[in-house]
Amino acid sequence: MAYILIIEDEPAMQLGLKDNLEMEGYRVDLASDGESGLNKIKANAYDLILLDVMLPKLSGFDVCKNARSAGIKTPIVLLTARGEEIDKVLGLELGADDYITKPFGVRELLARIKAILRRSQVAEKGDAGEPVVIGRVAVNFNSFLVTQDGAEIKLSHKEVEILAYLYKHRNAVVSRYDLLENVWGYEEQITTRTVDNFIARLRQKVETNPNSPRIILTVHGSGYKMVL
Numbered sequence: 360m361a362y363i364l365i366i367e368d369e370p371a372m373q374l375g376l377k378d379n380l381e382m383e384g385y386r387v388d389l390a391s392d393g394e395s396g397l398n399k400i401k402a403n404a405y406d407l408i409l410l411d412v413m414l415p416k417l418s419g420f421d422v423c424k425n426a427r428s429a430g431i432k433t434p435i436v437l438l439t440a441r442g443e444e445i446d447k448v449l450g451l452e453l454g455a456d457d458y459i460t461k462p463f464g465v466r467e468l469l470a471r472i473k474a475i476l477r478r479s480q481v482a483e484k485g486d487a488g489e490p491v492v493i494g495r496v497a498v499n500f501n502s503f504l505v506t507q508d509g510a511e512i513k514l515s516h517k518e519v520e521i522l523a524y525l526y527k528h529r530n531a532v533v534s535r536y537d538l539l540e541n542v543w544g545y546e547e548q549i550t551t552r553t554v555d556n557f558i559a560r561l562r563q564k565v566e567t568n569p570n571s572p573r574i575i576l577t578v579h580g581s582g583y584k585m586v587l
């Protein structure tokens with residue numbers, strides 16, 4: 360099970376996060392200030408880091424920046440307070456993978472964590488620079504570089520994430536709700552119709568004949584299945 364570091368100085372928040380994550384089966388480690396958090400990041404192989412922004416000794420932004428410049432690629436989710444809108448953007452620029460605004464629901468947080476862990480697990484496969492071939496396209500899930508019939512093409516971040524999720528669960532049925540939960544993670548008002556539109560666009564790129572798909576199949580009444 361994934362190993363998660365929580366860097367949070369408010370004891371009640373820290374304990375609440377720890378309990379909820381452990382209940383989900385995650386292994387949890389704790390730090391209560393930025394400096395010890397950064398030391399832990401450098402000393403242990405975590406799968407994900409929950410990082411509060413307002414911390415004693417070293418801010419969450421500095422922890423993030425320092426970890427990235429040390430070459431640490433572990434996914435980082437920033438915990439921001441309301442009213443830190445500008446800081447969120449800054450956080451993503453500093454190398455954070457996602458952010459969540461306090462107060463947040465446990466379900467939402469868990470969905471984000473799951474989505475990021477899945478993404479990073481798939482990314483590891485493409486890490487060796489080996490693109491994954493899906494029909495007419497070859498995708499590097501780490502660099503997001505996509506080629507079609509050998510030439511580089513542009514796919515949006517979401518499109519690549521959908522391909523990554525389908526690929527990880529290839530040959531199994533993935534429901535529209537699985538995609539909504541794991542790719543969008545409750546963060547936006549997205550309907551299953553949007554999912555269908557994304558799939559249609561992906562078929563244009565992946566399939567030899569998008570009207571008669573062979574790779575991203577529709578499973579009626581269930582969802583989609585990537586056949587590889």
Ligand code: CA
Nearest residue numbers: 368411413414
């Ligand atoms: Ca704090």
